[in-house]
Amino acid sequence: MKFGTKAIHAGVEPDPSTGAIMTPIFQTSTYVQASPGKHKGYEYSRTHNPTRTALQNSIAALENGKFGLCFASGLAAIDAVIKLLKPGDEVIAANDLYGGTYRIFKKVFEKYGIRFHFTGMNDVNEITHHINENTRLIWLETPTNPMMNVIDIAKVVELAKKNNILVAVDNTFATPYLQSPLDLGADIVMHSVTKYLAGHSDVVMGALVVNDPKLQEDLAFIQNSCGATPGPQDCFLVLRGIKTLHLRMDRHCENGEKIAHYLKNHPRVEKVYWPGFEDHPNHLVAKEQMRGFGGMISFTLVNGNQDDAFRVMEKFHYFSLAESLGGVESLANHPATMTHASIPKEERLKVGLVDSLIRLSVGVEDADDLIADLEQALS
Incomplete structure (x- = not known):
């Protein structure tokens, strides 16, 4: 079955x-x-609900997985994964990742005796420096948020399997339309369903997809026991959104490419982060493991600072200044003060997340209108 039919x-x-x-x-x-x-298989809706069951099956199918589990938010899904671990276990995570993920790792779970190491993963060999007998999980995003770094999933999996380590991939930016981590050997795929899967900025939800029955059993136990499950209305909205995922992603990719090239040629723009450029780090990996480069773009301003970024963003008309991403409407975000504010500045600067960096979630509007909006905002 082809993706659009799925x-x-x-x-x-x-x-x-x-x-x-x-x-x-x-x-x-x-x-x-x-x-x-x-x-008849249902007794209490925290445990199972028919609307949620349909959605879990749908998301699992999109990821070429056997089991799907939905949660009240993306962070609730991440929370469930880390609850697979015990005090003394260690996690290796990418050093460029969503601020909420960093926050729950460092501020919530570290005090329970789970240790987290953050490292660059553009070169997979960097991971080896942090592997020891207590390492249980490698957590990665690709493309990363917000620097759009691309991580070679297959190579991470190869390294992990040699050391009996689980691999979890946050596939939110790419979606299952553009990338299939389970097919590349990952153990767990995570989605902030809030974003592209739902696609209309009207739902908060998370999901996990796995193939291993024991992992499914353990995660389902946590899902039910801890209770961070979504309601049927939200599940219905996501089922509706998924039906146009392939159509929306085609437009996100098309618009993203046009805007990335526009920004790269703009005199006020210093650098554009988008995996589709040939000079983007690991561009060839992106070409191999992705089926398109998506609609997420970050850029910095020439000799820019935070105030310069604010002035540009305050002038936007079609790019709404807001948290989140992946909806049909275009959004602009200032990671240093919004989505990644919980990450210490010195850690942000290590990966290039400077105060003038602006992250765009390119929507499905007419690309010419979006470019005109950027033109007037950057003038």
Whole structure:
């Protein structure tokens, strides 16, 4: 089944009671049982809900995985992964990653005895310096947020398997339309479903996809026991959004390419971070493991500072200044004070996240209008 067909049909069946082509919103907290323990697979909606089941199956299918699990947010999904570990275990993470991920690692889990090492992963060999007998997990994003670094998933997996280490990939920026980490050997794929999968800036949700039955069992236990599950209304909205994922991603990629090239040639722009450029670090890896370069772009201003970035962003019309990404509308973000403010400045600067850096989530509007908006904002 090709991706576009999967997006519309995989994991979704007409409602058996009515024939409804869209999965109903099963807005219920509990389910009637014939007698204690005798039920039709559903007993309480924290544990299972038919609308959520359909969505979990759909997302698993998109990632070529066997098992999907949905959570109340992307961070709730990350939280569940780290709860697989125990005090004394160690995690190696990319040093360029979403600020919320860094925050939950350092501010929440480190005090429970889990140790985190942050390193560059453009060169996979950098990971080896942090591997020891306590290493249980390698966590990576690719492309990374916000510097768009590309990490060779297959090479990370090869290194991890030699050392019996799990690999988890945050696939939010690429989506399963552009990248398939499980096919490259990753153990866990994470999504902030809030972003491209839902696609309309009206849902907060996270998801995990795995192939291993034991991993699924352990994560499902955490999902149910800790209770960070999404409601059926949100699941319905994501099921609706997924049906146009392939169409939206094509437009995000098309617009992203046009805007990346426009910015690269603008006299006020110092540097543009976009995996589609031949001089972008690991561009050849991106060509190999991705099916397109996406609609996420970061750029810095010539001799710019934070105030310069603010002035540009305050002038935007079609690029709305807001947190998040991946919706149909274009967004602009200032990572140093918004999404990555929880990362110490000295750590941000190590990866090039300077105060003038602006991150764009290029939407599906007409590209000419978006370029005109950039032109007037940069003037």
